[in-house]
Amino acid sequence: MTVTDTFTQDWATWHEEHEKKRASAHGFLAITSIRWLTEEPETYDDVPGAWSTGPEGIVVSLAPGESLIVDGVEVTGRHSFGVIDERGGVTAAFGDAVVEIAKRGGNDIIRPRHPDNPVLVGYRGTEAYAPDPRWAVPGRFVAYDTPVPTTVGSVVDGLEHVYEAVGEIEFEVGGAVHSLIAFPGFAPGSLHVLFVDQTSGRTTYAANRSLSVDAPDLDGNVIVDFNRATNLPCAYTDHATCPLPPAGNRLPVAVEAGEKLP
Template sequence: MTTTTPTAADFRSEWAAWHDAHEAARASAHGFLAITSIRWLTGTPERFDDAPGAWSTSEAGPVVTLDDGESIEVDGVAVTGTHRFGPLPERSSTTIAWQDGDERVLIEVARRGGSDVLRPRHPSNPTRTGYTGTPSYSPDPSFAVAAHFEPFDTPRSVTVGSVVDGLQHVYEAPGVLTFDLDGPRSLLAFNGYGDGLLVLFTDRTSGVTTYAANRSLDVPAPDASGATTIDFNRATNLPCAYTPHATCPLPPAENRLDVAVEAGEQLPA
């Protein structure tokens, strides 16, 4: 069997296609740039200027009570009066729709750090309409490094901080990724999409040319021998780099790399 190594031109082309798609998703009509506020729900019903109804929550989950003439769309069905969402699992969310004049607004109802939150997404939000793109380092094949996944005997629950003071997130870590990048390195890996892995990290560029709090990277599922590739060229900013209405996690302490990872997304423009 013959393995073909991508040329530098192919590598750049594949990265450009990936990055263009990532930027398009980020700037989509109801992406996180469209979020106009984050509302921490309490037991007292409250009305907000960017969402319909009066909102509250309890152990039974979030509730919205709509006034006469107000309606929302839940799973494609128009709803009036009072709607109960039921208890939400941690880090889960559900999305409803609201027609605000000529604008279709999506409203995320979510559970974060033990609290229920509301985040309306208005396509006309200036954070979205004024977005001009995120600069990135030029793609460099030397930052796509071979890695080995070393699983734990039992996955570990890992608590990390958040950009929101006092808020914590809990992730399941199945193991550690080891690799060489100007010396031996390792990253604690969390469960990612499908069978893939997720890493949150900072490095010597953090707060200098890249976002200070964190960067995120999806890693392909390791093969049977534990082999995979960490492509730092695809390191991305989390929503907290763009909006104050985010609850992004911070990297675990062991994921602060003592090397300059001059690859991936840089500080937002």
């Protein structure tokens, strides 16, 4: 097997797992609504209870006959989920559905997730560019002395997110050096990049593209594998609060790699 064959097979395995996670029964394709909570309790047709928020955090008042499963325990009546941290969240179950209880952009929200949601049921996968080793670009991570709080916009008008930028990744494409501001990734030491390029709004999603980068080595070396650029939830549902890229993360080249428009 050649290096290219191995590269293609590794990519295919990775993308298959990514698609499985995306199309899971309670993934973001299952979201039926996003509710912005206020101090006034409100009921909704896709989740039990009357929901509100206040000084003690998110509260649900369940009517007789209604219940939720929270941490494996059935709750009835009035239940407080407490104050949720920014970008944090918990999940409660009811029937074959769940409800995400979270905070985004300083706002308390709930998002019911139903496995029979038509967006999920009708999902047939996301097309991607053919994997190409030339788009697995060597780069170098230059860390900031201290993390820099960085405010970015959101696909929701008026909503903002604040992330800690930890440095920049420098790399060469098309004979020119480019850089992308990086945030902490999900795995320890890894990096996360949000960007757009000259394919955005044409063959790829217009608002943002997401890319995970493995932890740099001791010299700061990384591989920026654009073949693994993915769509965020906002490419599929209106019930998302996805961040936009930092102002500097707009590449003047067409990155013809990774996932395309859904």
